[in-house]
Amino acid sequence: MATLLSDLTRVAKYVRDDRLRKLLIEKDKEKEGEHGGIGTPATRDTILTTLFERGYLAEKGKNIISTDTAKSFYDILPDQAKYPDMTALWHEQQSAIQNGVRDAKSFIDELMDYVSGEIDSVKQNGIGLKIKMYPCPKCKKPLRRIKKKDNNQYFWGCTGFNDGCKYACDDKAGRPLEKKAATVSALYKCMACGQGLTRRPGKKKGVHWWGCSGFPECKQTYSDTKGKPDYSKRKEKQA
C-alpha cells in the first residue's frame, strides 16, 4: 500500500508523451511530496477504497494485486482512460482557462462530446467484458459481493433480491461460500406434511432442533431429544 500510494504521487513516469510528462511534473513544482502525481491524498484514499470494494484490487499476503476483473476491465478501456496523460492534458487546459487563453465552456463541451462518443460506441458495440460470474443457486441470477455495514467483512447477495430472491451466503477469499445443503432425514418425517426433517444446531450450544425440509411452505419444527425429533413437542415456526 505504501509503494502504491507513493507511486500515485509520481505517475508522471508512466506518461508516454515527453511534453506532457514535463507538464505534469511542473504542475507539482510547489507541492511538497508530489512529483507529477494524480489526484490528491484525499481522493486517492477514496479511489483505492472503491477499487477494493468493487473487487478490482485485492490483498495477497503483503502485496496488493489487481484482480482478473480489474484486468478484463482495463483491457476494454480506451487508451485515454488507461494512461495518466489525461491528467497532464487537463492540467494544461485548466491553466489556459485560468490565464484567460481558453474558455471553460469549450473545455466542457469537448469533454461531453468525447464521453458521449464513448457511450455511443459501447451502446453500439457492447462492452465485451467477461467477468467470472457466480450464479445464485436458487434463481441463477448473478450473485453480488456486498460489504457489511458494521465491519469490513463481505457477504454475497442475489441480484434478484428485488424480485424476491433472498439468497445470501458468506464470503471466502472473494468468492461466495456456498451453503451446504442440509441433510434431510429419510427416517424422520414431518407430521404435518410428510416430508423429511433436518436436524439443526440451536442458538444454545449443544442444543438441536428439527425443521421440516418443506420450509418455507411448511413451518413445522420439533424439539430434539437424544438426536431424535420429539413429536410431542411440535410447533409452527413463526415467520
Ligand SMILES: [Zn+2]
Ligand atoms: Zn437468487
Ligand SMILES: [Zn+2]
Ligand atoms: Zn412439514
